[in-house]
Amino acid sequence: MKSMFNAILTLALPLAFMACGGDAPDTPGNEPGGTGAESGVDKVVAVTSNLDIDIKTDRAVYSPGQKVRFTASSPIDGYRIRYRHGLETLAEADGTGTSWEWTPPVDDFTGYMVEIYLPGKDSETIHGSIAVDVSSDWKRYPRYGFVATFDQSKLAPGVIEAEMDFLNRCHINGVQFQDWHFKHHWPLGGVPGALMDTYTDIANREVSTDVVRKYIDVQHSLGMKSIFYNLCFGVLDDAKEDGVDEKWYLYKDSSRGTRDSHQLPSSWKSDIYLVDPSNPGWQEYIGKRNEDVYVSFDFDGYQIDQLGSRGTLYDYNGKTVNLPVGYRSFIDAMKTRHPDKRLVMNSVSSYGASQIAGSGKVDFCYNELWNDEASFDDLHKVIKANDTYSNGTLPTVFAAYMNYDYAGNHQGYFNNPGVIMADAVMMALGGSHLELGDHMLSREYFPASPLAMNDELRMAMIRYYDFMTAYQNLLRGTDTASETTIAVSCDDATKRVKFQTWPPKARTVATYARKVGGKTVVHLLNFLNTDDMSWRDLNASRVEPLLKTDFPVSMKFDGNVKNVWVASPDVHGGAAVRLPFSISNGVLKFKVPSLKYWDMIVIE
Secondary structure, eight states: OOOHHHHHHTOOOGGGGSBTTBSOOSSOOSOTTOSSOEEEOSOOOEEEEOOOOOEEESOSSBOTTOOEEEEESSOOTTOEEEEEETTEEEEEEEOOSSEEEEOOOSOSSEEEEEEEEEEOSSEEEEEEEEEEEEOSOTTSSOOEEEEOOBSGGGGSTTHHHHHHHHHHHTTOOEEEEOSOOSOSSSOSSEETTEEOSEEEOTTOOEEEHHHHHHHHHHHHHTTOEEEEEEESSEEOTTGGGGTOOGGGBOBSSTTSOSBOEEOOOTTSSOOEEEBOTTOHHHHHHHHHHHHHHHHHSOOOEEEEEOOSOOOSOBOTTSOBOOHHHHHHHHHHHHHHHOTTSEEEEEEETTTTHHHHHHTSOSSSEEEEOOGGGOBHHHHHHHHHHHHHHTTTOOOEEEEOOTTHHHHHHOOEEOOHHHHHHHHHHHHHTTOEEEOBSSSBOOSSSTTOOSEEOOHHHHHHHHHHHHHHHHTHHHHSSSOGGGEEOOOEEESOGGGOOOEEESSOOTTSEEEEEEEETTEEEEEEEEOTTOOOOBTTOTTSOOOOOOOEEEEEEEEEOOSOOSOEEEEOTTSGGGOOEEOOEEEETTEEEEEEEEESSEEEEEEO
């Protein structure tokens, strides 16, 4: 497959910086507020890119006032370094050597883009870029990753460091430890002060205590949270020997005839039997087991899992059990027991989502999506519902498994367009995607790794996570209450660009808009050459979107306009580019330089 990024980055786009009605002015146009045409604004330079310099930072996230340490893949003598928040340039400096430092402003919860570029007379070339997140708490802008294999091979020099280096480059600020535990009802491998060197997990895979501890140490050195995984109600078949009371179990009938269970392969340790998450005895029991975990490992919190709707269930006394209400009771009990530890709870197909988000005790909403939430519009519906449940206070992370059917029957690589399009929509809507870890995620059983990222997809992930981080204040800095509708049209029929306001439709460019901090942010999402409106890309069949360049658009827009700019993870390393524009009688006109998967248009 032809490299998407090479294809885009070889484009010379100076023509894209011409106003729709003629040449771009070098000075501001008429003052806003008149009835005639207004065009502007400041001098516009043509932007091209040759992203030949890779940049790294020493942490995934920074506290206010903390220095950022950068490392470049080659000397940057003769280049300029630019530090930006949105379109605004905060500072510039001459580049020297391969490493340097910068102290960002003390503003909390703020994203920045740092660019290495060469200026010309009327143009500039971007050679490298990287985002910086200054946030005192991960829960405002969670970027969640995972690890799922903990055998002793991970202790080989540099293995864990290399895995976490990639997550750090993508600014992952929290890591879920999947299937690290000894037993669901006894997660610790041993007891405090007498841990096993190695033990086996539910699938009889080896787990090394030293590997778990090293992952935590490396993650903490990078500013990441380390979160351990476990069900809220799972026990194995030997649970009675470990002190689990038979009166805590859940049953499929009121006469205790059949315990509810999650069936697993016969080669594994046990099926998983379900207990009542609201039972005070169980809450006390698992709370003590979690205490053992926290005493033995420096975990920051608990990723609570469930199994979705189980139908009608009964407790030991034959009473029906309301699981979602039980989930909230469980969250309350875990937070009361360890108030300084973080909690995240899975909502499988949105089951229990209102009770989980409404608890006020989880750091963000975490939704595992399946075929009943398979459309791109379902992503929006989930975010909108979570905003309602949390009164607009909690962002959404999607556990959404790409190329699922293909991964069940193939070994190889992910289909890049499927992954990139899903991420583009999730990020444009204000969500994020749990997908990056010690491999890329394709199955609900996190250790499975039938598919891998090729080099192009790895680079796309870097660009997309840079973009989500640098522009987090525009993408994730508000809730769906700020949504607005902006009518967009293309002024050149030969370009064959048809727009559709959200929700998306086949063979169109979907637009999604919000008002953010006095700005109007309009996202363009390219579905021009597809009828597939599912994010899942089940059979790895999504094709690359048609690249559209230099097309004029009109937007109905009420109000004054100072600046119009565009940024995209698909081009120029995500750098913001000012656009010439004109506005007259409530119609804003400008040209879009290029659209591959996703553009973000910002109107100030």
